[in-house]
Amino acid sequence: MSVSEKGAPMSLKNGPRADSRDDSMTNQEPKPAAGDRRLDDxxxxxxxxxxxxxxxxxxxxxxxxxxxxxxxxxxxxxxxxxxxxxxxxxxxxxxxxxxxxxxxxxxxxxxxxxxxxxxxxxxxxxxxxxxxxxxxxxxxxxxxxVKSSGLKPDEFARLQKSVVRLRDNLIKAMEEE
Amino acid sequence: MSVSEKGAPMSLKNGPRADSRDDSMTNQEPKPAAGDRRLDDxxxxxxxxxxxxxxxxxxxxxxxxxxxxxxxxxxxxxxxxxxxxxxxxxxxxxxxxxxxxxxxxxxxxxxxxxxxxxxxxxxxxxxxxxxxxxxxxxxxxxxxxVKSSGLKPDEFARLQKSVVRLRDNLIKAMEEE
DNA sequence: CTAAATTAAATCGTATCCGATATATTCGCG
DNA sequence: CGCGAATATATCGGATACGATTTAATTTAG
The missing domain is CATH 1.10.10.10 (Winged helix-like DNA-binding domain superfamily/Winged helix DNA-binding domain)
Known part of the structure; x- marks a missing residue:
């Protein structure tokens, strides 16, 4: 399963002409070498x-x-x-x-x-x-x-914490110049 | 550990006068009854x-x-x-x-x-x-x-996928009125 | 004790976002 | 064919964000 979910709506109205090329590389930071990643990555x-x-x-x-x-x-x-x-x-x-x-x-x-x-x-x-x-x-x-996030409580809670951690890390990194 | 990380910087400059009251309820949706949640929740x-x-x-x-x-x-x-x-x-x-x-x-x-x-x-x-x-x-x-997200590759990748799923679910829910 | 430095809000200009609307082009149907 | 409906951009007004600057009050140094 690629990063962009199978039939998930990717846009306001129409799905983006799904040209999902398979990529196992989903994160940006762990591999800073290649820059030619897709937007969703x-x-x-x-x-x-x-x-x-x-x-x-x-x-x-x-x-x-x-x-x-x-x-x-x-x-x-x-x-x-x-x-x-x-x-x-x-x-x-x-x-x-x-x-x-x-x-x-x-x-x-x-x-x-x-x-x-x-x-x-x-x-x-x-x-x-x-x-x-x-x-x-x-x-x-x-x-x-709120509309439903569609996430299970488990994933919802994990996501919540991770986003907060991400935010705080970004700000901390900036404060340290 | 509360939702807001221990010593994490919560603001642009100064941490927010941390008045972390302990709460195990970190997510919003799974329990739509109570509305008196903290911003970070x-x-x-x-x-x-x-x-x-x-x-x-x-x-x-x-x-x-x-x-x-x-x-x-x-x-x-x-x-x-x-x-x-x-x-x-x-x-x-x-x-x-x-x-x-x-x-x-x-x-x-x-x-x-x-x-x-x-x-x-x-x-x-x-x-x-x-x-x-x-x-x-x-x-x-x-x-x-990018500055460092400070997340381990594992959490980073999971977060990436969860956020995309969240986004797509929100949009799908809206399209269905 | 007072002038300089610091701090807290506010102001201003620029750049998104977005709802509502306008304009131009194409489509659909009789 | 012709005309109203649908479609693709663009325009406009209102509301954030944010860097840079301003103003006013307080603190600090000498």
């Missing part, structure tokens, strides 16, 4: 395209909530811990203020959170959910936002 | 943040090539098979013409590819690499674009 592309797919799978549910994906993540992160600074929230969401500030301003305009300078350190802005924000989180909690 | 968020991390890890190498990530993917996809239509390329990249067209126009302006209407069907635009585009692909091939 790049882990980075698998992640990239899975992210696109997740975004599309979530869209209908998020539309019901009237939120975008990053907006929803921000609500969830604030539900976990309220009254965070922009930086703290950014640490959890892997975003910085240049991206986060506009998102938070929009959520504030929607009435789901409050932004206020910390009196103890006026450089910081503390963000906290409003009652409406908490109600929204509750609503999303009881909705089934 | 969402597979969608793991993918989302891993994608951000990959983008940052690739940035330095791609800067050397003078390309963005989607631009690079397009070059790789055309290297695999030249003279594709915009739709075919979109099938492989999981993008549609609204996103792809501007990217292709830019690459054309850079001199890395040609875009021309198919004489047999003027609706279609066929895209093919120029010599400069092929040279660029060769250059990227010999560069080490």
């Amino acid at each position: 790049f882990l980075c592309f698998a992640i990239y395209s899975a992210n696109l797919a997740y975004g599309r799978a979530y869209k209908p549910g998020l539309d019901e909530l009237g939120l975008t994906y990053p907006q929803w993540i921000a609500i969830v992160a604030l539900w976990e811990q309220d009254d965070q600074t922009v930086s703290e929230l950014g640490d959890k969401m892997f975003l910085e203020s240049n991206t986060l500030t506009p998102i938070l301003k929009k959520l504030e305009a929607m009435g789901y959170l409050r932004r206020q300078r910390d009196p103890a350190d006026e450089r910081q802005v503390r963000v906290s959910l409003t009652d409406a924000g908490r109600r929204l989180r509750e609503k999303g909690m009881h909705m089934n936002l | 969402f597979l969608c968020f793991a993918i989302y943040s891993a994608n951000l991390a990959y983008g940052r890890a690739y940035k330095p190498g791609l800067d050397e090539l003078g390309l963005t990530y989607p631009q690079w993917i397009a070059i790789v996809a055309l290297w695999e098979q030249d003279d594709q239509t915009v739709s075919e390329l979109g099938d492989k990249m999981f993008l549609e013409s609204n996103t792809l067209t501007p990217i292709l126009k830019k690459l054309e302006a850079m001199g890395y590819l040609r875009r021309q209407r198919d004489p047999a069907d003027e609706r279609q635009v066929r895209v093919s690499l120029t010599d400069a585009g092929r040279r660029l692909r060769e250059k990227g091939m010999h560069m080490n674009l």
